[in-house]
Amino acid sequence: MTRLMLGRTLERICKAVLLLCLVHFLIMMILYFDVYSQRFDIFSRFNGRNFSRTHPYYNLSRPNGTFPTYLPAGDHFLPSTKPETNYTPTIKPVPPCPEVPPGLVGRLLIEFSSAMTLERVQKENPDVTNGGKYTPPDCKAKQKVAIIIPYRHRDHHLKYWLHYLHPILRRQKIDYGIFIINQYGEDTFNRAKLLNIGYTEVLKDAEYDCFIFSDVDLIPMDDRNLYHCYDQPRHFAIAMDKFGFRLPYAGYFGGVSGLTKVQFLKINGFPNEYWGWGGEDDDIYNRITLNGMKVSRPDVRIGRYRMIKHERDKHNEPNPQRFNKIQNTKASMKRDGINSLQYRVLEVTKYPLFTNITVEIGKPPPRPPRG
Structure with a gap:
């Protein structure tokens, strides 16, 4: 068992x-x-x-x-629905800047009592690039604008101008560059010739579409006064405080104005023979009307400007020949202008807030004796 x-x-x-x-x-x-x-x-x-x-x-x-299927002529393979590992997302095209930027604030408080330094202005505008350039990051501006300032011995005014204008221009979505055309020496000042030089020199920097010519002592009081060019030559500063916020006379074209390249060349630029204060703005107005154009202006409530008070500059005394020259615009504008411009560039310096171009423009011709 x-x-x-x-x-x-x-x-x-x-x-x-x-x-x-x-x-x-x-x-x-x-x-x-x-x-x-x-x-x-x-x-x-x-x-x-x-x-x-x-x-x-x-x-x-x-x-x-x-194995892929061979397709008849004219057919294409359908794109794969599976993303590739080395896929780079396409950058969306930047939309055009709006006609009326949404960030405008309207009427501005302009005062010149607080101290101003270039360091402060630079800190306030960190997105302005070297040479005083700015391009809107979120939209494409229709025009590239050069702002040209005739200049000599106005450091105090320039600081305030930069302090107010950079933020205004950025809110307006302007693609711009700021150029100071500095007259070298102590000979008689020639504003219009400096403006011609500015037009010529900024085109060496970039292909600008619009040219705005501004005195350094004029600050706009409303950011709805858009700094770009129009179908007709534009006069921006139509209501200054020194004139009681009124246009002094119908043919006034002083302070701040803007022209496209076509408009500027059509009038042969500005006159070069106005040495000293006064007359060149009226000559420019005559050139515009004689060439079949009209001056456009903003609403008087928007085109208000405040001027920084100052004494008249030395070597910029009133030009006694200005009235006679204004009467002869039709005869002189074809020979006196951008086609007869002569000058010498001494220095071009790009600062964080602007580009300085120092030029030698010569001396005025001897004045004929009285009588």
Whole structure:
């Protein structure tokens, strides 16, 4: 009995061992075929790469590789819906700047009592680039505007002008550059000739579309007075405080004005022969009307300006010949202007808030004796 039970036990043990061996054999076979299939896949990839080199229009790469369908002429493959790993997102085109920028505030408080430094102005305008340049980051301006200032010994005024105008121009979404045309020496001042020089020199810097000519002592009191050019020559400063915020007379074109390149060349630029104070603005107005153009102006409530009070500059005394010259604009404008301009550039320096161009413009001709 004991031997019989021992035999049955040994039989069960042998069957269990045999079963374990069978299971082990099956596992080994499964692993073997799995490794073999991977090796086969490796060889197929290798052969696929070689095949694709000789037949570049096929793609056998796994896991999505298929033979492409040949399409009839004129058809195209549909773009893949799966993004590529080296995909670079396309930059959306910048929209045009609005006609009326939404950030304008309207009437401004302009005062000249607080101290002003260029360091302060620079901190207030960190996005203005070297040379006094600014481009709106969120829209594309329709015009590239050069603002030209005739200048000599007006550091105090320039600080206030930059303090107020940079923020105004940025709110107006103007693509602009500021150029100070500095007359060298102490000879008689010639505002209009400096403006001609400014027009000529800024075109060496970039291709500007609009040219705004501004005195350094005039600050706009309303940022809705947009500093860009129009279909007709533009007079911006139509209501100064020194004139009781009124236009002094119908033909007045002084202070701040703007012309396109076409308009400027049509009048042969500005006169070069007005030495000293007065007369050149009336000559420019005559040139505009004689060439079939009209002066455009903003609303009188918007075109208000405040002038920084100052004494008359030395060597800028009233020009006694101005009235006679104004009467002869029709005869002189073809020979006296941008086509007869002569000067010499002494220095061009780009500062953080403006570009300074120092020029030598010569001396006025001797005045004829009285009588």
